[in-house]
Amino acid sequence: MxxxxxxxxxxxxxxxxxxxxxxxxxxxxxxxxxxxxxxxxxxxxxxxxxxxxxxxxxxxxxxxxxxxxxxxxxxxxxxxxxxxxxxxxxxxxxxxxNINFKHYWLEKGKNIILKEDVHLICDGTTGLRTWQAAIALSEWVLANTTHFTAKTVVELGSGTGLVGLVISLLCKPQAVYLSDCHPSVLATLCDNLKLNVGCENGKNCDLLQRFIVKECVNSCEVHVLNLPWEDVCREFCQTLGQVDVVVAADVVYDKTIFEPLISAVECLFKYCSVKQFILSCTERNEDTLDKFLSLIGSKFKICDIVVPPQRNFIWTEQPPVKIFNITKDT
Ligand SMILES: C[S@@+](CC[C@H](N)C(=O)[O-])C[C@H]1O[C@@H](n2cnc3c(N)ncnc32)[C@H](O)[C@@H]1O
Incomplete structure (x- = not known):
């Protein structure tokens, strides 16, 4: 041209x-x-x-x-x-x-291709497409790659896996655990992992019957984990070992899952020595988000993170995305 x-x-x-x-x-x-x-x-x-x-x-x-x-x-x-x-x-x-792919072309010459569903809710889950909170959080991750370098990262409620894959592919972490609990979401997550970091020595694993697939990107191990928040307990955390950062996007939408989500985060802080939980939320309903923040705020310290401008990713800015840095009050 x-x-x-x-x-x-x-x-x-x-x-x-x-x-x-x-x-x-x-x-x-x-x-x-x-x-x-x-x-x-x-x-x-x-x-x-x-x-x-x-x-x-x-x-x-x-x-x-x-x-x-x-x-x-x-x-x-x-x-x-x-x-x-x-x-x-x-x-x-x-x-x-109904199955189709989205291609996220990033500035650093890395592309991520995700298998997604066209519907917002499909097969009884919201996890088969990528939500704007995950897209905005991925932009933040790309602006802060060193934050994850040499770290072990767990993503809760990964859905199609965008955030965890951006960390795996572009931040040189030590290990990344992508997790979810819905069978179709987990199958899609495995497909998306293989599609983007698939290599000959990808393995099917079984530890506490939770690890499904493990792949390697550079020297980082990327796992898919069947991890309902309700099942995060001391025994599981001890098997997992030390984790530095937990991330999650668009998991705050239903008051009935606040309790297991907060309890899972508490357990990971306590038994895996997590230092930080980075949470990205879409504020669809102010009351729902406020309720969650007040519950988690009674146990953790919450600080706002500025949502970065759109450079690598494109997302709708209404309703707004809010990103929080959640740490232990010490
Ligand atoms: C709205 S989707 C968000 C997916 C992805 N993080 C994103 O933002 O594109 C919520 C995800 O949380 C997962 N989820 C909901 N309840 C869960 C639970 N109790 N344990 C584990 N994952 C759960 C769902 O399966 C779904 O994939």
């Missing part, structure tokens, strides 16, 4: 497309001119990317993306690239599928 502004616009559209940003929020108008050459560049860098053909985005999202572009060009009376029609015809002929 000849013009630098157009090239930046293309990069941003590509990033938005890859993580399924709603099509109506994409700013095509920033291109100086949507010529046939620019349209071909858009197609080649989105729909026709090798990684997208291999790990496809939601089909209806891709069709909407192209339809929106076609409508815009028709409205402008612009010539339309053959590639646009060809790709639209190809996508229309494909069968629908």
């Amino acid at each position: 000849q013009n630098e502004d157009d090239s930046n616009t293309l990069n941003y559209i590509q990033k938005q497309f890859l993580c399924n940003t709603p099509v109506k929020e994409i700013c095509w108008q920033n291109f100086s001119n949507l010529t046939v050459t620019v349209q071909d560049e858009i197609i080649n860098n989105t729909i026709r990317l090798d990684s997208v053909l291999k790990y496809p985005l939601n089909l209806s999202y891709q069709k909407t993306f192209l339809k929106h572009l076609l409508q815009l060009l028709e409205k402008q009376g612009s010539a339309i690239s053959d590639a646009l029609y060809e790709e639209y015809a190809r996508l229309v002929a494909l069968p629908n599928n």
Whole structure:
């Protein structure tokens, strides 16, 4: 692409497309001119990317993306690239599928591809898609990679695994435990681990019947753990050993799970010598979050962490995400 502004616009559209940003929020108008050459560049860098053909985005999202572009060009009376029609015809002929992938392209040249479901709730769980609190926390992690260097990290309620994978792949930790409790979520978590850090010596493990899969990235071991918060006890923590940091995103939404979540965190602090719990929440309901903060605040010290600006990731800012640093009052 000849013009630098157009090239930046293309990069941003590509990033938005890859993580399924709603099509109506994409700013095509920033291109100086949507010529046939620019349209071909858009197609080649989105729909026709090798990684997208291999790990496809939601089909209806891709069709909407192209339809929106076609409508815009028709409205402008612009010539339309053959590639646009060809790709639209190809996508229309494909069968629908709920499983699809999102591609998170990060500044440091590392990409994370996650298998996700299109629905907010599927199979009785909210854990099969990545939520904005996880995306915002991943941005914070990338701005603070050294925080996790050489540390052992446990993620509670990992869902699709974005936060734990960002830590595993980009922060040089000592070990990372991704955890959840729902069978479909755990299966997806294992798939996402293998997809992003899979290697020949990945092992199936069984310790206290909780470890499901272990992979290595550089010299860091990344585990998937079947870990309902209700089951975090002294015996389990002693088997796990020392943990430095616990992280969690979007686990504060249902008052009935506050008690087991707080008790699990207490146990991890007490028996695994955890020093810090970094929690990212979406404030959908002020009362729910306040209630949780007052419960956990009676046992721990809570400080706000400033949510970083969007650089690597894109997320909706309403309702707002809040990130907390939770430590023991000593
Ligand atoms: C809203 S999702 C958030 C997933 C992910 N952290 C994210 O932000 O994208 C909540 C996650 O917490 C998990 N969860 C809920 N209750 C749990 C419990 N008692 N023990 C362990 N995990 C639990 C769910 O299975 C689900 O994956």
